[in-house]
Amino acid sequence: MDEPKEKLSAAELTRKYIDRHPCIRDCISKDLINYSSLSRLIMKELGVKNEEAVLAASRRYAMKLAKTDFEGNVMKIFEQSRLELKTRICIVVAKNEWIVLRNLEDVVRKILAEKSTMQVLQSANGITVISEDRHLPTISKAIGQDHIIAVKENLAEITVKSPPAIEETPGAFAYVMTMLSEQGINLLEAVSCYTDTIFIVSRDDMMRAFDILSTIIEGKIIPENSR
Secondary structure, three states, rough: OOOOOOOOHHHHHHHHHHHHHHHHHHHHHHHOOOHHHHHHHHHHHHHOHHHHHHHHHHHHHHHHHHHOOHHHHHHHHHOEEEEEEEEEEEEEOOOOHHHHHHHHHHHHHHHHHHOOEEEEEEOOOOOEEEEEHHHHHHEEEEOOHHHHHEEEEEEEEEEOOOOOOHOOOOOOHHHHHHHHHOOOOOOEEEEOOOOOEEEEEEEHHHHHHHHHHHHHHHHOOHHHHHH
């Protein structure tokens, strides 16, 4: 839980604000920020009164961030990545009950043995199964209709396959998520598993999402008409 604002100094509040806004943080590291404007924004949003303290804290933090290049480090990783596209993907969302996992055991073993697409994700509110459309009847039967919450078919899975260094590169997953969302791509599921970053999208968004990810990997500029 965050500390009450009154217990934090202007410098601490400034650093916390910058850390919570990756785009501002990255612009600072590249010396692209007007610090007076940034200070006024921080004062307005956090209710800080001491402009000189905020301005000084921003500049001090900038000196530290200048030694790093967050976006540059992320781009180096993606320059070594490749894309994989699969169509005819389905998602089954089931109740988070132990019997669902038990019933899925044999199905998971069979599908993985076939080297087919298969991911099982568990959260407090549900169990999500991602696989190929052709396995949907088997998955649905194993789970049982009484336990199924939702089913989506005819989707696409785009996987960004990166080198192991991606696990030690802060912001890589967030960077790709931001680029896709800013271009209006609705992500039905997004999963990071070791060196694979997996996105599930509708068939309507499939080619746009693939093109956007391609531009990231190839280091190109995303065209304005990509929406």
